[in-house]
Amino acid sequence: MDTLTLTKGVPDFREGQVSFDEDGHLERGETPTVMNPNDRFALQAALQTKVRHGGRTSVMSMGPPGYKEVLGEAMESVYADDLYLLSDREMAAADTWATSITLGTAIEKLGLPDLIFAGFKTADGETGHTGLQTCWCLDIPIITHVVALDIEPEKGRVRAKRLVEGDVEEIETVEAPMPAMIVADPEFEPSYRTAGERLTLKDLRAKTSKRGEKYEEYLTVWDHEALNLDPDYIGLDGSPTIVESVDPIPKAPAERDATMVDPGDPDGLEDVLEEMEPFRAELAAGGD
Amino acid sequence: MTEADRDYEHYEAVVVGAGPGGAAAAARLADAGVETVVLERGVEAGSKNVSGGLIYAEESAPYTIDELFDGFRENAAERPITEYHLHNVSGNKVKSFDISRLHHHDTEWSDAVLRRPMDSWLAEQVHEKTKEVGGGLLTDIRVNGLLRENGEIIGVTCDEIDPITADIVIAADGVNSELARDAGLMDWDDPEEWFQGVKAVVDVPPEAINERFGVGADEGAAHLFSGDLFEGVRGGGFVYTNEDSLSVGTVFHLDSLAAERAEPHELLDALLTHPFLAEWFGDEYSEREYAAKLVPDSKKVAHGSPHEDRLVLVGDAAGQMQAQGPIIKGMNHAVTAGALAAEAFVEAKNAGDPDAAGENYERKLRESGTMRKLRPRRYKAASAVGENGVATAISDAVLKSPLGSLGVKALERVGALDRLYSSPFMAMMVPDTRTPYVTLPSVIAEELGDPVDGESAVEPPDLADRIGGLAYDTDIGNPHIELLDNSYEASGVAVTACPVSARDFGGGCYREETVKTNGSTEQVVSLDTQPCVECGTCAVIADTDWEHPSGGKGVEFRSG
Missing domain, CATH: 3.30.70 (Alpha-Beta Plaits)
Known part of the structure; x- marks a missing residue:
């Protein structure tokens, strides 16, 4: 059961990492790049597939040469047999369309795997288009918002539980022939219900930590020539999307002040109760 | 294999629990080529385990842990215990005896250990060995019961994974073994059958340990305490030297603890704050961990026939914890039992009758002399008179009278007390009454002890801080x-x-x-x-x- 997981480097939007200028624009040079957080769930789905059914697990990304570190991060997170980075000046500034054409071409060069995994939208673009368009390029089915996965290799079919309208309460089960693309939802839960699976997982994890340190040995970089792609159809030139401007969304001003109170300090707690007293009166006066 | 078995994942052997008993069993099974999976409920082996802290290698035992695991003492143990003292306490008076002779009796070596580092090291070795034969060791899995078919045990059920069938299930799941209780082999009914131990691991730098205990870098000391320290609760205290910490604990008969409505943490504090111990801790008392454990009293609960169908019990799960007077041996017996259980299965399998493993195991426990150590005949004879309330009252009264004091002094003059405390024979017969735990040590200390000057500056953390210092995943x-x-x-x-x-x-x-x-x-x-x-x-x-x-x-x- 060979799989490929698509991943992307995104700015690390976590507090303390991300940096904005005075106008609220992202300072790309000041902000580190990390693996798109949603892609972790796709990697977990790939790992579950490898543990249960064996086969090759590959990870692919497109981006500047520095994105190899994102693939290294993927390697540390789960076991990967090989890593592919599509990197070239001609590929730069691609929109989701041009990205999908590039990815689709690279996947065909690699040989279509049984399953392709992708995360649910990237933290920077948030379009959720790239996976769908790549499927269109490859002409394979796609199942999105997947929370659980069951594969029947001998029948060549995959069965998935997916969230309907992103609501955890409503789950439907769908089946597709393989090859297919699976978009893992952040609610995706890998499941290992036998001792054998857990032992395989333990074994892979032990190897993963060692392989993660020297991930570059497993890395292949392809440029547009390797993929035999016409520069006019990829990168900025191949992107029909035009970004007119980016408007920063102003941060909501904080209206409340926080005061720290030590729970062991009776005077401090006394003050808290005093502060709350008017609200009690309000409630007693018939609030709901 | 029956039809029903086919629906389940199957291993030749399932070992439940990765303490020393489970580790010994799994290692022996793997050595014999038996496909073995070990299921441990902790996040890492040792994370659920507490012991006072001494592991023994007995000369008379068929197996020792260092024979089964190369490099055990170098990699998994703390300090070897090279000297052993017993202190009788009455108020601030202490009378000490060197009981090293008793300690060294039938002892090849004895090391202080901390269970997290020890068991996690063992688990690594076990995983490597069992992996070779198609199995391995898994953590984070709680086996919650026995899998039965037509009333017969055929495997185990777990919280996290689907049921597993096995030709042998080795329950090494500790003092509160859920498998032993599921099989009806052990119960929790009688407080008289149990001890409760509590322990503080206290930081002390290695050089300070060498200096304060008068030991070399590769030496260690054990100290036991009995007497009036503990509000009349039957039991005693201990201090063992680790590499860079001390294990300080108390062990009490659970029935006595319950009857006296005593607070175990306060009894531990009574030991920690006794002036005799003050200089061992130095100026800064720093407690690394507070822990507790129930201990089976093998004299009463070691199961004579610890097996049922394909299930065998090993170690604490079978009540195999020998605690008699100053002798406290559990882990070594678990190692022996685990290895014997493995041996029993391999022999039964090779004879074409794997179901005979339980019977084989029972016989091996008996023939190796293990059962005799766990349930000594001398204790049975002595306890018949010794644990009788009237006998206790009389001996207590005599000891406390001027006559008793005179007797203690007379015994001391001829060196009889030293001999008494150093006698393995006597230790086997000590009855579980107040007399040997409280009254006799108090009288000895009162009559013969030297007063310890000064006050202890040790301020142990309160219970809230002790709980706060523990890690939980609720x-x-x-x-x-x-x-x-x-x-x-x-x-x-x-x-x-x-x-x-x-x-x-x-x-x-x-x-x-x-x-x-x-x-x-x-x-x-x-x-x-x-x-x-x-x-x-x-x-x-x-x-x-x-x-x-x-x-x-x-x-x-x-x-x-």
Whole structure:
């Protein structure tokens, strides 16, 4: 059961990492790049597939040469047999369309795997288009918002539980022939219900930590020539999307002040109760 | 294999629990080429384990841990115990005896250990060995019961994974073994069958240990305490030297602890703050970990026939914990039993009758002399008179009288007390009464002891801080202990006997509550399992439905 997981480097939007200028624009040079957080769930789905059914697990990304570190991060997170980075000046500034054409071409060069995994939208673009368009390029089915996965290799079919309208309460089960693309939802839960699976997982994890340190040995970089792609159809030139401007969304001003109170300090707690007293009166006066 | 088996995952052997008993069993099975899976409920082997801290290699034992695991002493143990002392305490008077001879009797070596580092090291070796034969060791998996077919045990059921069938199930799941109870081989009924131990691991730099205990870098000391330190509760205390810490603990008969309504953490504090120990801790008392454990009394509960169908019990799960007077041996017997259980299965399998493993195991426990150590005949004879209340009252009264004091002095003059305390023969017969634990040591200390000057500056942390210092992964909304009868009569004693509960303390497992209903007041007990250290005390002395938390959940000991 060979799989490929698509991943992307995104700015690390976590507090303390991300940096904005005075106008609220992202300072790309000041902000580190990390693996798109949603892609972790796709990697977990790939790992579950490898543990249960064996086969090759590959990870692919497109981006500047520095994105190899994102693939290294993927390697540390789960076991990967090989890593592919599509990197070239001609590929730069691609929109989701041009990205999908590039990815689709690279996947065909690699040989279509049984399953392709992708995360649910990237933290920077948030379009959720790239996976769908790549499927269109490859002409394979796609199942999105997947929370659980069951594969029947001998029948060549995959069965998935997916969230309907992103609501955890409503789950439907769908089946597709393989090859297919699976978009893992952040609610995706890998499941290992036998001792054998857990032992395989333990074994892979032990190897993963060692392989993660020297991930570059497993890395292949392809440029547009390797993929035999016409520069006019990829990168900025191949992107029909035009970004007119980016408007920063102003941060909501904080209206409340926080005061720290030590729970062991009776005077401090006394003050808290005093502060709350008017609200009690309000409630007693018939609030709901 | 039957039809039903085919639906389940199957291993030749399932070992439940990765303590020394489980590790020994799995290692021997793997060596014999048996496909073995080991299931451990902690996040890492050792994270659920606590022991006082001495492991023995007995000259007379068929197996020792260093024979089974190359490099054990270098990699998994703390200091070798090269000297052993017993201190009788009465107030600030202490009379000490060197009992090294007793300690060295039948002892090839004995090392202090901390269970987290020890068991996790063993688990690594076990995983490598069992992996070679198609199995391995898994953590975070709680085996919750036995899988049966037509009433016969064929495997195990777990919280985290689907049931597994096996040709042999080795239950090395500790003192509160759920498998032993599922099989009806062990129960939690009688407090007289159990001890409860509590322990503090205290930071002391290695050089300070060498200096304060007068030992070399590769040497260590053990000290035992008995007498009037503990409010008349039957039991004693210990101090063992680790590499860079001390294990300081107390062990009491659970029935005595319950009857006296004693608070285990306060009894531990009584030892920690005795002036005799003050200089060992130095100026800064720094407690690394507080822990507790129930200990089976093998004299009473070591199961003579610890097997049923394909299930065999090993170590604490079978009550194989020898505690007689100053001799406290558990881990070594678990190692022996684990290896013998493995041997028993391999022989049965090779003879084409794997179902004979249980019988083989029972015979090997007997023929190797292990059962005789666990349930000595001399104890049986002596306890028949010694544990009788009238006999205790008379001997206590005589000892406390001028006649008794004179006798103690006379014995000392001819060197008889030294000989008495150093006699393995005597140790085997010590009855479980107040006389040897409390009265005799107090009288000896009072008559012969030297006063210890000064006060101890040690201020042990309170219970709230001790609980606060432990790591927990709470299984929120899924408490593993259910209080079946919350009346004070049925379960009130848990408020004091639980090592993480206390009277007038709201942060523990068990609390007293007064409920007013319709004009009457009722004294009840409430339970919050969040601070639980999974010792099992309340399973014995309160009315509970007691289970372990799911795999990886609950308390996680770092030292153990």
